[in-house]
Amino acid sequence: MAIEGAATASETAPEPGDAPAFDTSVAHVARVYNYWLGGKDNFAADRAAAQQAMAAFPDIVHSARANRAFLRRAVTYLADTAGIRQFLDIGTGIPSANNTHEVAQSVAPDCRIVYVDNDPVVLAHARALLTSTPEGATDYIDADLRNADEILAKAGETLDFSQPVAIMLMAILQHLSDENHPYEVVSRLMAAVPSGSYLALSHPARDIHAAEMAEMANRLNQMMAEKVTFRSQAEVAPFFAGLELIEPGMKNVPDWRPESDEEASSPAALWAGVARKP
Amino acid sequence: MSVAQQSGEEPDDELNSAEAISGPTVLRIFLGGQLRKLREAAGITPDRAGYEIRASRSKISRVEHGRVSFKERDVADLLTLYGVTDEAERRRMLNLAQHANSQGWWSRYDDVMPDWFETYVGLEQATSLIRTYELQFVPGLFQTEDYARAVTVLGHRSASADEVERRVSLRLQRQQVLTRPDATPRVWAVIDESALRRPLGGRDVMRAQLTRLVEVAELPQVTLQVMPFDRGGHSAAGGSFSILRFAEPELPDIVYIEQLTGALYLDRLEEADHYREVMNSLSAEAETPAESARQLKILINEI
Numbered sequence: 001m002a003i004e005g006a007a008t009a010s011e012t013a014p015e016p017g018d019a020p021a022f023d024t025s026v027a028h029v030a031r032v033y034n035y036w037l038g039g040k041d042n043f044a045a046d047r048a049a050a051q052q053a054m055a056a057f058p059d060i061v062h063s064a065r066a067n068r069a070f071l072r073r074a075v076t077y078l079a080d081t082a083g084i085r086q087f088l089d090i091g092t093g094i095p096s097a098n099n100t101h102e103v104a105q106s107v108a109p110d111c112r113i114v115y116v117d118n119d120p121v122v123l124a125h126a127r128a129l130l131t132s133t134p135e136g137a138t139d140y141i142d143a144d145l146r147n148a149d150e151i152l153a154k155a156g157e158t159l160d161f162s163q164p165v166a167i168m169l170m171a172i173l174q175h176l177s178d179e180n181h182p183y184e185v186v187s188r189l190m191a192a193v194p195s196g197s198y199l200a201l202s203h204p205a206r207d208i209h210a211a212e213m214a215e216m217a218n219r220l221n222q223m224m225a226e227k228v229t230f231r232s233q234a235e236v237a238p239f240f241a242g243l244e245l246i247e248p249g250m251k252n253v254p255d256w257r258p259e260s261d262e263e264a265s266s267p268a269a270l271w272a273g274v275a276r277k278p
Numbered sequence: 279m280s281v282a283q284q285s286g287e288e289p290d291d292e293l294n295s296a297e298a299i300s301g302p303t304v305l306r307i308f309l310g311g312q313l314r315k316l317r318e319a320a321g322i323t324p325d326r327a328g329y330e331i332r333a334s335r336s337k338i339s340r341v342e343h344g345r346v347s348f349k350e351r352d353v354a355d356l357l358t359l360y361g362v363t364d365e366a367e368r369r370r371m372l373n374l375a376q377h378a379n380s381q382g383w384w385s386r387y388d389d390v391m392p393d394w395f396e397t398y399v400g401l402e403q404a405t406s407l408i409r410t411y412e413l414q415f416v417p418g419l420f421q422t423e424d425y426a427r428a429v430t431v432l433g434h435r436s437a438s439a440d441e442v443e444r445r446v447s448l449r450l451q452r453q454q455v456l457t458r459p460d461a462t463p464r465v466w467a468v469i470d471e472s473a474l475r476r477p478l479g480g481r482d483v484m485r486a487q488l489t490r491l492v493e494v495a496e497l498p499q500v501t502l503q504v505m506p507f508d509r510g511g512h513s514a515a516g517g518s519f520s521i522l523r524f525a526e527p528e529l530p531d532i533v534y535i536e537q538l539t540g541a542l543y544l545d546r547l548e549e550a551d552h553y554r555e556v557m558n559s560l561s562a563e564a565e566t567p568a569e570s571a572r573q574l575k576i577l578i579n580e581i
Contacts (some may be wrong), residue, residue, distance in 0.1 A: 024555050038527050043551050124561040127568075128466045128501040 017032040027224045034094045034244040036064035049223035056215040066268035070253040072098040078166045086165040090116040092174030095129040109135040114155045118144040119201035148188040158198035166195040172227045204273035206230035243275035305378040307344035314342040316360040332529040349374040377404040387448040406525040425487040428479030466501040503564035538577045
């Protein structure tokens, strides 16, 4: 908790005696990503998978970092230009630099952020390290993206769904195969928020550096418990159906409002956009 | 296998063991290794590096093995020679060099501080994140003066009143890291319920200690989780330990395990992995920070 008003009643503790399942012998997406970002919260299996992926697509390290930079720019835009004060960040991952609430609350300290992840260790890190300003709030939800209704119900304890909300799906939808109905999940989430809300999304591309990305997906799917489905520009576009993409539309992450030449020139392979619900 | 297994003598004998104080510290070993990597990456020979800092090749070797303390000017000159121009990186390295030298504020407590513990205090001042699991006692950084005195008397039964006060004073000084303006290090503690229920120093002291824990948990850089009796049986098997993390990407985590007359510092990746995994399990199994704060308040009334 650490800060008054920072935590709310919807924090869910594990059931007594119900030890969460952590299996560090199999690569886990949050820890593989942590490795690419230069973090230290990863284990042998994660490092092996991360290095296998790097062998297939050497620019994955730049790509992962460019995705974090996109997150920072998108949240800055949402809090600053769009005036958004509520964020639902699904697929939190292990805390890194420029986490959503830090960026949002640096613009407006009263921002309220709900982090969602389905991994108990990620959630423990989030609760410990992603703590709110006294003016705002952060909450942490143990839920799976496949269960949009559960996410919305729990998030409703911290967020006011009669006011605009930014829903953030940063490099997470690739873990929903087509059988998991990813488009329905996103439209279900967007249906729950009012006009003036936003969707901020990034998604690994299968039509940028296509051969390398295909090989990387192949390798990751052999080594990770959670499988990945990379998508093309035409396959990512329908996630924004019924929404108004803000300029410059859907782009590879470095081309979405880069703030420096360095950001603009980073190699990356993720389709990304920010769109407003009319 | 430990990077450094330092053992002190019986605590009372250490008071005379001035020589041990000048021994190598883990931090020096890290920094030295760091400088060696930078030198090799820059393709510079030890002779050339030695010349740059007006010293011999063997001095460079001693520096890189962490056997001698660092002159800040030497470190600065070496960083320049190795092409490290990024101001933030230079500052980080110089900051570490400063901490690696034993003349921190804590050197004034040499008389009551064994070498192995001085190393820990030095590291504690230089970390970005301290994760700690405590089974027996409230963590030192969170102790009230009275509780610290009760713990000290327990561990040093033959100590004079004067020595006890020196030890307590050292412990309180360490707590200054909790109120640094830059909010580092972050301290993330999992405390077993037994440490919270054992009334060290009596009920009044313990009640005040629990009240202090509630206050500490509200500090922005502190996270406190309670491990209730009915959880954590399998993860806790190893006993109390801490994991120290440094902001520098190249520096590995260090696992610190305190024993009665010495301490273990583990930094081999496989070992650190194991302890990190246990710590992760403990953090995920323990009460959330919010629920822990509620339980602490209930405990105060039960003591």
